[in-house]
Amino acid sequence: xxxxxxxxxxxxxxxxxxxxxxxxxxxxxxxxxxxxxxxxxxxxxxxxxxxxxxxxxxxxxxxxxxxxxxxxxxxxxxxxxxxxxxxxxxxxxxxxxxxxxxxxxxxxxxxxxxxxxxxxxxxxxxxxxxxxxxxxxxxxxxxxxxxxxxxxxxxxxxxxxxxxxxxxxxxxxxxxxxxxxxxxxxxxxxxxxxxxxxxxxxxxxxxxxxxxxxxxxxxxxxxxxxxxxxxxxxxxxxxxxxxxxxxxxxxxxxxxxxxxxxxxxxxxxxxxxxxxxxxxxxxxxxxxxxxxxxxxxxxxxxxxxxxxxxxxxxxxxxxxxxxxxxxxxxxxxxxxxxxxxxxxxxxxxxxxxxxxxxxxxxxxxxxxxxxxxxxxxxxxxxxxxxxxxxxxxxxxxxxxxxxxxxxxxxxxxxxxxxxxxxxxxxxxxxxx
Numbered sequence: 001x002x003x004x005x006x007x008x009x010x011x012x013x014x015x016x017x018x019x020x021x022x023x024x025x026x027x028x029x030x031x032x033x034x035x036x037x038x039x040x041x042x043x044x045x046x047x048x049x050x051x052x053x054x055x056x057x058x059x060x061x062x063x064x065x066x067x068x069x070x071x072x073x074x075x076x077x078x079x080x081x082x083x084x085x086x087x088x089x090x091x092x093x094x095x096x097x098x099x100x101x102x103x104x105x106x107x108x109x110x111x112x113x114x115x116x117x118x119x120x121x122x123x124x125x126x127x128x129x130x131x132x133x134x135x136x137x138x139x140x141x142x143x144x145x146x147x148x149x150x151x152x153x154x155x156x157x158x159x160x161x162x163x164x165x166x167x168x169x170x171x172x173x174x175x176x177x178x179x180x181x182x183x184x185x186x187x188x189x190x191x192x193x194x195x196x197x198x199x200x201x202x203x204x205x206x207x208x209x210x211x212x213x214x215x216x217x218x219x220x221x222x223x224x225x226x227x228x229x230x231x232x233x234x235x236x237x238x239x240x241x242x243x244x245x246x247x248x249x250x251x252x253x254x255x256x257x258x259x260x261x262x263x264x265x266x267x268x269x270x271x272x273x274x275x276x277x278x279x280x281x282x283x284x285x286x287x288x289x290x291x292x293x294x295x296x297x298x299x300x301x302x303x304x305x306x307x308x309x310x311x312x313x314x315x316x317x318x319x320x321x322x323x324x325x326x327x328x329x330x331x332x333x334x335x336x337x338x339x340x341x342x343x344x345x346x347x348x349x350x351x352x353x354x355x356x357x358x359x360x361x362x363x364x365x366x367x368x369x370x371x372x373x374x375x376x377x378x379x380x381x382x383x384x385x386x387x388x389x390x391x392x393x394x395x396x397x398x399x400x401x402x403x404x405x406x407x408x409x410x411x412x413x414x415x416x417x418x419x420x421x422x423x424x425x426x427x428x429x430x431x432x
Contacts, residue, residue, distance in 0.1 A: 073126020121426025124157025153185025215240030
């Protein structure tokens with residue numbers, strides 16, 4: 001089920017306060033994000049839901065489509081962007097039916113899609129790209145504002161912090177970074193992986209102007225962004241406190257002692273899809289009724305289940321995980337290092353069986369590989385894990401240095417080669 005274009009037109013044309021209009025728009029977008037991911041069979045619901053209110057507000061009320069620039073640095077949240085752009089008719093609405101399909105919409109942002117300003121998905125690059133874009137506009141004599149959405153897990157990437165100082169030196173007040181601070185990264189709580197501490201204090205220490213806002217309070221958002229327009233001579237950051245999976249109770253429900261978050265990636269089961277749709281529909285009806293508007297009839301898509309293919313004899317990642325445990329049992333020097341991909345790299349059982357021999361490095365591949373080098377220099381056998389696209393390229397120099405030391409480091413690169421196709425170019429390790 002999805003909200004039709006007519007519903008978005010009704011909201012956009014209604015005489016409503018901006019925060020109310022953005023709330024209605026976001027409610028429709030969440031239904032369509034759920035639809036896109038379920039139909040595609042994969043995608044990122046948690047982060048799309050956490051930033052949907054921010055994305056809706058910025059597109060509706062902050063950016064001038066002819067002048068300003070807005071994009072996501074993390075890229076996981078691209079379904080939220082697709083839903084908003086289709087609702088604004090800046091992206092063909094029928095494209096929503098083709099998420100992660102050939103000729104459709106890629107699983108991470110790509111510049112050939114209208115209004116997607118940069119290829120993202122490989123984390124940490126967005127602020128740097130934003131600085132380049134605004135410098136280009138300065139050279140061209142154009143007045144342009146650049147808005148970059150980042151994730152709090154993404155702040156573990158070193159390039160983020162490299163990018164901050166020169167923005168201050170360049171007095172880049174055209175630049176606004178928005179941190180989707182939902183406090184959960186791919187697998188678990190950010191503070192359990194790589195505690196980033198007081199984000200506001202860190203940005204202030206670099207010389208940035210900092211605002212903080214409830215990322216689901218649209219009236220507060222209006223006040224915050226209005227205040228930012230008056231700031232001169234400094235780059236700006238908005239730390240938006242959000243909830244991963246916002247709008248669906250069981251996607252929001254992740255306790256402090258829970259191990260792994262279930263809704264970062266992948267499509268929900270049929271039962272969970274129905275439960276999520278019911279909650280989003282109920283909230284949408286409530287908002288529309290409060291605004292004096294009629295709730296639209298949702299369009300339906302009949303889901304046809306394709307014939308199942310013969311099951312593989314063995315799932316590679318699961319088999320790898322079992323073998324790693326076997327090796328660890330035989331040799332106490334074996335230590336596993338991970339870059340926030342425990343489930344994807346087959347390390348869940350290892351984490352339970354050998355928690356003291358798992359080093360969770362967060363989204364910081366260069367740091368992880370150099371830590372492995374240090375472990376190897378002092379007699380351990382480190383086994384390094386990430387997606388191949390992020391392990392074979394970004395820390396290549398660190399891998400080279402480890403190699404020159406003639407120590408033993410094992411690198412396990414999951415999803416190597418040309419596949420998977422559906423996440424898009426950023427996760428395809430054609431560099432192998």
